[in-house]
Amino acid sequence: MTITEVSRKCGVTPDTLRYYEKIGLLPPVQRTAGGIRNYSNIDCEWIEFIKCMRYVSIPIEVLAEYVELFMKGDETAERRKNILMEQREKIREKIKQFQDVEAHISYKIAHYDEDILPAERKLREGFLNDRVNE
Template identity: 40%
Template structure:
């Protein structure tokens, strides 16, 4: 089995080493192995789970909801319907955020067009 140092995991996941320690402390990441010298040694499974956490965090899932999802995952297959519900609700919120961003982008583009028209000389020389 391959293990990764905290700095390797930070580089692979984009999380800072402080965030990795924080996630371990609050229970988002559990059971990280230790070297004989006491240093953290992350497994492929840890790195994979951190990839999921990165996805959830980057899409705006609150830490409390990430913790709930983590607890459900650790509870085993019996919680698959609950995990599905958590992810579906999160996906719906993402879709709402994206729709709002598309509306805001359209407004910004209209303003860009307005400013471009203001700085572009008229074709008839006026």
């Protein structure tokens, strides 16, 4: 597949695909005799993996390390697994943080008219009074 075809299939711009390859997130892509990138289905699977990992904010450096280790073969399997487990734990921590924020927002929504709105009015009045007195 050409870079344009893969771009459409995977929802990633051609510039992003070139960047991923340049910085080592994507293993080197096969090229035609004329030097044109010729992506395979395996390349598309890598791209989907990268997209998934980036979606949850896994750092580029971590992904690049993972790809580098992958290219070294099975002797790095344990380290690659550890990288994935470390990132899973970070994602779980973020999920917990999001759940806490969601609970806080849900509380505010449930109590908005009777508790939150009056409290916000007092805060705003105090804030505005402080600004006037400065």
